[in-house]
Amino acid sequence: MKIHMMERFFLIIAAILVVLGAIAVGVSYWTFGVRLPGPVGRIDPALAAQTEPFDAPGLFQTGESQYEAVMLGSLWQWTPYAVGDGMTVPAGSTITFKLTSNNVIHGFMIRDTDINAMVIPGEVTQVTHTFDEPGEYLIICHEYCGLGHHQMFSKVVVTA
Ligand code: CUA
Numbered sequence: 612m613k614i615h616m617m618e619r620f621f622l623i624i625a626a627i628l629v630v631l632g633a634i635a636v637g638v639s640y641w642t643f644g645v646r647l648p649g650p651v652g653r654i655d656p657a658l659a660a661q662t663e664p665f666d667a668p669g670l671f672q673t674g675e676s677q678y679e680a681v682m683l684g685s686l687w688q689w690t691p692y693a694v695g696d697g698m699t700v701p702a703g704s705t706i707t708f709k710l711t712s713n714n715v716i717h718g719f720m721i722r723d724t725d726i727n728a729m730v731i732p733g734e735v736t737q738v739t740h741t742f743d744e745p746g747e748y749l750i751i752c753h754e755y756c757g758l759g760h761h762q763m764f765s766k767v768v769v770t771a
Pocket of ligand 1: 753754756761
């Protein structure tokens, strides 16, 4: 089969780009530890507030510097950290956030961290971050979810 020179040229370019793309994905995964926040469980959104662990949301210490923060997104607050309320941990703490929504899609973003996830009704989203620097880290819903979207914020206070 005869392939035109220019066609061959662009086939080679396309093949190189595919290989470079695969290498970039591999390097970001293995070298930089980039992970997509993924669903770790399924839940009936209508029963979220009665289903473990969202029936008793809050911050729980699970190890020396390990915490689990269970938060339920609803219209329009993060339970139990509504309208600017927050959790307090010492610097160096690792918090694993377990999140779900009982109604619409919310966003979960923490300023000055790499946490940026969607919180989808019916799914449990899990993200983890280590807070090395003391300060106040604003948690915002960054997915427009209706009239009260702007008041859907909380915070992580990291003490020295
Ligand atoms: Cu929840 Cu915007």
